Amino acid sequence: MTVDVIIYAGEVTPERVMHKEVAVIDVFRATSVIVEALHNGAASVVPVVTVEDALAMSEKFGRERVILGGERNTVLIEGFDKDNSPLAYRREDVAGKVIIFTTTNGTRAIYNSRDAHAIYISSFLNLTAVCRTLAAGGRDAVLVCAGRNDRFTAEDGLCAGAMADFLVKQYGYGTTDMAQVMQELYLGAAGDLKARLATTYHYQDILGRGYIDDINFCLQRDIYDIVPYYDPTGSIKL
Amino acid sequence: MTVDVIIYAGEVTPERVMHKEVAVIDVFRATSVIVEALHNGAASVVPVVTVEDALAMSEKFGRERVILGGERNTVLIEGFDKDNSPLAYRREDVAGKVIIFTTTNGTRAIYNSRDAHAIYISSFLNLTAVCRTLAAGGRDAVLVCAGRNDRFTAEDGLCAGAMADFLVKQYGYGTTDMAQVMQELYLGAAGDLKARLATTYHYQDILGRGYIDDINFCLQRDIYDIVPYYDPTGSIKL
Numbered sequence: 080m081t082v083d084v085i086i087y088a089g090e091v092t093p094e095r096v097m098h099k100e101v102a103v104i105d106v107f108r109a110t111s112v113i114v115e116a117l118h119n120g121a122a123s124v125v126p127v128v129t130v131e132d133a134l135a136m137s138e139k140f141g142r143e144r145v146i147l148g149g150e151r152n153t154v155l156i157e158g159f160d161k162d163n164s165p166l167a168y169r170r171e172d173v174a175g176k177v178i179i180f181t182t183t184n185g186t187r188a189i190y191n192s193r194d195a196h197a198i199y200i201s202s203f204l205n206l207t208a209v210c211r212t213l214a215a216g217g218r219d220a221v222l223v224c225a226g227r228n229d230r231f232t233a234e235d236g237l238c239a240g241a242m243a244d245f246l247v248k249q250y251g252y253g254t255t256d257m258a259q260v261m262q263e264l265y266l267g268a269a270g271d272l273k274a275r276l277a278t279t280y281h282y283q284d285i286l287g288r289g290y291i292d293d294i295n296f297c298l299q300r301d302i303y304d305i306v307p308y309y310d311p312t313g314s315i316k317l
Numbered sequence: 318m319t320v321d322v323i324i325y326a327g328e329v330t331p332e333r334v335m336h337k338e339v340a341v342i343d344v345f346r347a348t349s350v351i352v353e354a355l356h357n358g359a360a361s362v363v364p365v366v367t368v369e370d371a372l373a374m375s376e377k378f379g380r381e382r383v384i385l386g387g388e389r390n391t392v393l394i395e396g397f398d399k400d401n402s403p404l405a406y407r408r409e410d411v412a413g414k415v416i417i418f419t420t421t422n423g424t425r426a427i428y429n430s431r432d433a434h435a436i437y438i439s440s441f442l443n444l445t446a447v448c449r450t451l452a453a454g455g456r457d458a459v460l461v462c463a464g465r466n467d468r469f470t471a472e473d474g475l476c477a478g479a480m481a482d483f484l485v486k487q488y489g490y491g492t493t494d495m496a497q498v499m500q501e502l503y504l505g506a507a508g509d510l511k512a513r514l515a516t517t518y519h520y521q522d523i524l525g526r527g528y529i530d531d532i533n534f535c536l537q538r539d540i541y542d543i544v545p546y547y548d549p550t551g552s553i554k555l
Contacts, residue, residue, distance in 0.1 A: 086324065086495070090328065092467075140521070160409075229330075230493065230494070231493070231494050231495040231498075232494055232496040233497065234497070236494070236498065237327070253517075254466065255469070255518070256468070256469050256470055256471040256474070256517050256518065256519075257324070257468075257469045259471065259516065260469075260471070260474065260498060260499075261498075261503055263501070263502065263505060264498055264501065267501060278492075278497065279494050279497070280493070280494065281494075
């Protein structure tokens with residue numbers, strides 16, 4: 080089996096993911112939110128690409144069953160319940176609810192991967208659990224970094240690299256050249272992820288907006304042993 | 318000024334390169350061939366995307382003034398004079414000639430970059446000269462790796478990383494996250510490029526086809542102080 084890394088949402092093509100198992104990664108912060116919400120008992124997360132789709136979907140489920148979540152350009156969308164902060168998705172708010180969720184990059188990465196054999200949601204919070212599931216699937220794996228506005232962002236690469244490293248060492252996966260590069264990126268930075276991110280744009284942008292608690296939360300490794308998957312009806316569940 | 322890295326030809330968009338200075342990199346072997354042919358006195362290199370375009374262009378220039386060069390799937394094209402080996406472009410063969418050149422990835426990387434402010438041809442053979450020209454241009458730089466069949470290949474990343482490292486340290490360029498990653502890739506491998514490439518697919522493929530002399534040639538750093546540029550008429554010249 081081989082592990083490949085796609086560096087941002089727009090790079091995903093059907094040919095790159097077809098018949099393969101995909102793990103979508105958007106560390107800051109979409110996939111961290113999805114993992115946190117499902118850990119806290121949300122019934123499902125329904126990723127949608129546009130705000131209009133989110134509002135239409137919320138009518139379909141019934142507004143009282145739904146939490147509208149997500150961001151545009153890092154901030155809360157008008158009329159939505161929650162932004163893109165994982166810390167906002169507390170058990171008392173989300174248990175039993177359907178989260179209709181739209182973000183600039185993370186939900187697009189999931190949508191673009193829809194031709195894959197299976198799609199899992201990964202983050203630092205649950206990466207080892209996702210790796211075990213990928214390996215159990217017995218197919219080639221593609222780690223899809225969401226990136227930002229069709230650019231690579233280092234935090235997603237670090238998570239992809241941690242996963243590639245685990246898949247290589249634990250399960251003997253082969254690597255594409257980009258998977259190797261991400262593995263090296265991770266190994267060079269594993270001791271202090273924040274120090275490595277200090278020179279990067281997206282990290283500094285989020286930090287500058289005051290989201291240090293989100294950053295600290297999202298960079299915790301393997302605090303959850305859960306593997307959200309995207310089912311063919313378009314919901315993410317455990 | 319900022320340096321960005323694009324990881325393969327298909328990733329180039331007008332928005333990524335417009336108003337910027339581009340250096341196209343296809344270490345194995347298209348840009349190494351172009352640099353070698355111009356160093357050896359070729360009048361120009363005309364990159365074309367298809368074999369049909371190459372034949373039509375050769376009629377336009379007159380067949381006797383032209384050398385038809387390039388490859389499809391690493392091998393000589395039927396009816397062409399030379400393949401994609403830089404060692405085949407000797408002074409006695411190419412001096413004064415127009416090289417009509419088509420390759421699977423390198424010429425596509427050049428063509429896709431045509432909206433840039435300026436396009437230079439880079440390789441290990443001349444990377445420092447290209448960096449000096451980029452810096453003199455005073456604009457943001459984009460290092461376009463050709464890659465292979467819309468996949469990243471490590472040898473192009475190593476050359477991009479060497480250039481990013483020079484631009485950062487010598488001229489104080491800022492870096493995108495991918496430029497940083499390529500810089501790190503290069504710094505981790507600079508002592509022995511072939512050892513780093515030993516686990517990569519494209520390198521092994523070329524090695525397996527018997528092109529060790531080409532590999533050794535293409536990995537020589539800064540043996541030439543020349544900067545080929547792609548002019549608006551579609552020719553590459555010094």
